[in-house]
Structures are given as C-alpha cells and as structure tokens.
Amino acid sequence: MAYEMQQLLRKEDKVTVVSNSDYFQFTPSNPWVAVNWRTKNDIVVPLADPMGKKGIDFITSGAKKLDAENNRIELGDGTTLDYDYLTIATGPMLAFHEIEGFGPDAHTHSVCHVDHAVQAGEAWEEFCRNPGPIVVGAVQGASCFGPAYEFALIMDTDLRRRKIRDKVPMTFVTSEPYIGHLGLGGVGDTKGLLESELRGRHIDWITNCKTDKFEAGKVFVSECDNEGNPVKNHELENKFCMMLPAFRGIEALAGIEGLGNPRDFVIVDKKQRSPKFPNIFSAGVCIAIPPVEATPVPTGCPKTGFMIESMVTAAAENIRELLDGKEPTHEGSWSAACLADFGDGGAAFVAIPQIPPRNVNWSSKGKWVHLAKVAFEKYFLRKVRRGIGEPVYEKHMVKMMGLQRLK
Numbered sequence: 001m002a003y004e005m006q007q008l009l010r011k012e013d014k015v016t017v018v019s020n021s022d023y024f025q026f027t028p029s030n031p032w033v034a035v036n037w038r039t040k041n042d043i044v045v046p047l048a049d050p051m052g053k054k055g056i057d058f059i060t061s062g063a064k065k066l067d068a069e070n071n072r073i074e075l076g077d078g079t080t081l082d083y084d085y086l087t088i089a090t091g092p093m094l095a096f097h098e099i100e101g102f103g104p105d106a107h108t109h110s111v112c113h114v115d116h117a118v119q120a121g122e123a124w125e126e127f128c129r130n131p132g133p134i135v136v137g138a139v140q141g142a143s144c145f146g147p148a149y150e151f152a153l154i155m156d157t158d159l160r161r162r163k164i165r166d167k168v169p170m171t172f173v174t175s176e177p178y179i180g181h182l183g184l185g186g187v188g189d190t191k192g193l194l195e196s197e198l199r200g201r202h203i204d205w206i207t208n209c210k211t212d213k214f215e216a217g218k219v220f221v222s223e224c225d226n227e228g229n230p231v232k233n234h235e236l237e238n239k240f241c242m243m244l245p246a247f248r249g250i251e252a253l254a255g256i257e258g259l260g261n262p263r264d265f266v267i268v269d270k271k272q273r274s275p276k277f278p279n280i281f282s283a284g285v286c287i288a289i290p291p292v293e294a295t296p297v298p299t300g301c302p303k304t305g306f307m308i309e310s311m312v313t314a315a316a317e318n319i320r321e322l323l324d325g326k327e328p329t330h331e332g333s334w335s336a337a338c339l340a341d342f343g344d345g346g347a348a349f350v351a352i353p354q355i356p357p358r359n360v361n362w363s364s365k366g367k368w369v370h371l372a373k374v375a376f377e378k379y380f381l382r383k384v385r386r387g388i389g390e391p392v393y394e395k396h397m398v399k400m401m402g403l404q405r406l407k
Helices: 002-008 027-033 048-053 114-129 146-161 190-200 305-323 367-386 392-400
Strands: 016-018 023-025 044-046 057-059 063-067 072-075 080-082 086-088 134-138 170-174 203-206 209-215 218-224 230-237 240-244 280-282 336-341 346-352 360-365
Touching (some): 002 305, 027 146, 027 336, 027 367, 044 048, 044 367, 048 057, 048 367, 086 305, 146 170, 146 190, 146 240, 170 230, 190 203, 190 346, 190 360, 280 305
Parallel strands (some): 016 057, 134 170, 134 240, 170 203
Antiparallel strands (some): 023 044, 063 072, 218 230, 336 346, 346 360
16 A cells, blocks of 8 residues: 555655554465465565655554544554544454454464464474374454465375374364355355365364364364354364454554444445545455355455455545545455465465455366465565555456456
C-alpha cells in the first residue's frame, strides 16, 4: 500500500508507515519455515532501507490506539501521529486467548507468524527424533484454512523423506462442514481434490468440529451435527499439534464506534472506504467480510493475496482521486486465486468473484503448483526489496495459471 501510494502522490504529499515490526515477512512461506525448509532470514526483508530509498517515513513503535475522530494515532512509544488520510492494513490479531491452552505460548504451534514458525521448526526436529501422533487443522471461527491443509501435507512430505511417516498417525481437525470448504463453500472440486489428497496420504479427518480446549499432548474437540449440536466428543493425543486460530481486529482498533464490527474488523464499502470515517481506508485481512454461508460450526471468509492486492490498488487510486477533489471510483476485484503447496505438489484454485455465484469456479493440482509458489516467493520478496508496488498477483498469477482469457 505504501509503495503504490507513493507512486501516486503529489509533490507536497508524504507517506508514513506505522508498523510494530522493522521487517516484512512473506507469510505464505511460514509452513516451510516450520519444517526447516526455510529460515527466517530467507523470507523476511528489513524495511528501513527500501522505505528510505522511496522517501517513505517508517515508524516501528507500532500503533497503540487510533483516535479516528481527531485523525490521530497514539504510537507505542507514547508519541502521536496526525494524518489526513489513513489506510488500515494491519492484518489480524490471532485470537489464541479464546480457547484454553491454545497457542505457541501454551500447547500448540502456529504458522501464522514467522517467529511462531521458527519456534515450531525447533519443536519439529525434536518431534522427528521421537515421532508420534500429529493433530493439525483449524478451530471454530477460523477463516484461513489453506495453510492448515498445506502444513498437514508438507509435514507428510517431510516425514516421508525422513522415512518415518509410518511412525506418525495424523488427524486433520477442522470447523469446516466438509473437507475443502475453505470458508468459501468450496471452489471447483476442492472437496473431492483435498479428500483424495488426505486419503491418499493416510491422513484421517474430523469435520464440523468445535475445539473445546488444549492440554499438553491432548486436544479435546466436539464433533457436531448439521445444526451445530455436539454429537461426539474426541480426545486426541498428540506429540505435535498445529491449529489455526480465529482472527480479530487488532487492539488499537478495538471499541471505536462505527469503525468496525463486533470483532473489530474494519467495515468498508466497495471503494475500501470507511462509511463512518471518509478519510479512512482499509485493505487485507483486517477488513470485515461476512461469511460466504452459515455453517453448523462458525467459519470465516478468507482474504487471499489476489483479492488483497486489488483492495490495495483501489484504496491508493481512490485516495489520489480525493486529493484531486474527485469522488472515489475504484473498486477491488475481491476475487480469490490461491496456490496451496503440498511439499511435492500442490493445489490451485480461482474463484471470480470470491463470493458465489461465480463467473469462474476452478481448481486443479499438480507439481506445477509447488514450483509456482516457489517462484512467487522469490518474485514477491524481490519486489519488496526494490520498493515496487505493482500488484504481483493481479498482474501475474492468473496469467501463470493459464487463465488470462478467463480474467
């Protein structure tokens, strides 16, 4: 967002980025870090240099509280920052606290942040020296299911390479009503594709699950019926557990009347603009999108890289139009194009638009997906290092998939 906004500014304008970190992390690579196929240094980019070269002010003390009524941010170091226009692109808060014993500080691992993945990678090596059962999946309210499937299948690939897969029973536990739902009601035949993949790799699954609590070496879940009522309790023993959490808006946005929904996700219109605060825009996982459909156990709607980059471009173009005294006209595509790596292959899907009914509803799998994801990792990190804000997914991903005509 900062790079694209910088390209559109007038001479008298200034972009400032407020972050709680001094680096960018390529989050899609975190499952690789968690099995030590990547290191943290492989997938992060220190931002001070590229931001400085682009003339962007870069503040790393983080945002403590937004004062939307007075166009001001209270920063983590106690100072304040005023703004004329604000784009909120914070990503989510990981709601581990909503379930007892959940999270990397308790009894489970995570691939949601690179530091969590590094911690998981250390535990992974210990696990492989003394293997046993694995539980992997996503809890109720989760919206980003792809990494759970990725990590389950990447672990399977790594275990087979180590020749210890036969010592590791694996169970995939998910709040989805069926395998391959993905918070999207399925895309193409993701149900059949992912069921086949799990079955072929001897990974059991339990769907329609509400996770009740975690203890050391144990996961307690309630399998529910189509009305969401518990019908069977499971006590799953494990030596390694990674479950994806539900998301919330970050604490700096909490409780601002009219800005967010009850979980503090930012409410935006089709122009990525806050209806309550017309000088605030938002893009990414932190915005409010209702679930695609009601499910027996709550699931959220994912925000994928393809749609997020379209949000960012729309927000940047609309702010420039406001600076020129015009009304915003740009809208994001809000379509989904996703690569899910399985370590030795992968699955890809395209949903245009993301929310059904769709003009394009396609999924496929093959080794090409793994190779494409490796290529995108390198391409994206190079763009961040160089400070180039062009929409990577929007311009290149669909073309790489051979779907330019459909787009």
